[in-house]
Amino acid sequence: MGMKKDVTVSWAGKMTFIGEAASGNTVTMDAGKDNGGLGLGHSPMDLLLMGAGGCACIDVVMILKKARQTLVDCVCQVSGVRAEEMPQVYTDIHMHFIVTGTDLREEAVKRAVELSMTKYCSASATLAKGAKLTYDWDIKQA
Structure with missing residues (x-):
């Protein structure tokens, strides 16, 4: 169990x-x-999206810290599209990460986001069982 x-x-x-x-x-x-x-x-449905964004951001921050990246901020903007018919489940979810830091390596950010989205983030993985989940990221230099 x-x-x-x-x-x-x-x-x-x-x-x-x-x-x-x-x-x-x-x-x-x-x-x-x-x-x-x-x-x-x-709303409970907003909390589902916030939970996925929070779970993923925790992953990304932990992975980037382990990679010794100088991180200043990590934001995940989560957009969900719901079905029109009841029970109005999420059909499409997009997670956009904005990672800010000093001299962040593109490869490190890419790896952190992809590891979160494909291996570690249990909240988004749960939602992905019922919705099409996509993601991308931007890097901002502090």
Whole structure:
């Protein structure tokens, strides 16, 4: 059996819910105003994309640090297209990385992003089972 993860989601009134991880960290989720919510938190579908971007950025930063690259910033812009029919799953997801540093080697950044996207990022790999996942990157010199 693989690694087990548990989270709890509790109703906080109207369409607001609080997600709590085993660590005790919380996140507020809410339906949009058009669905009876107050817009007080993230939509669960946005959190799926944010989770993939966060997971991938952790990989990229760790890999580039191990490669002794001088990193200043790592951003992942994640775009998702959802089906029109219910359950409106993501059909296409694109992850665009912007990696900023001093004298970053193109090959090191390429390797870091590709390793994350093809081997390490469990969040994007999970989403890729149901959606077409693409990615690219830009390098900015600090």
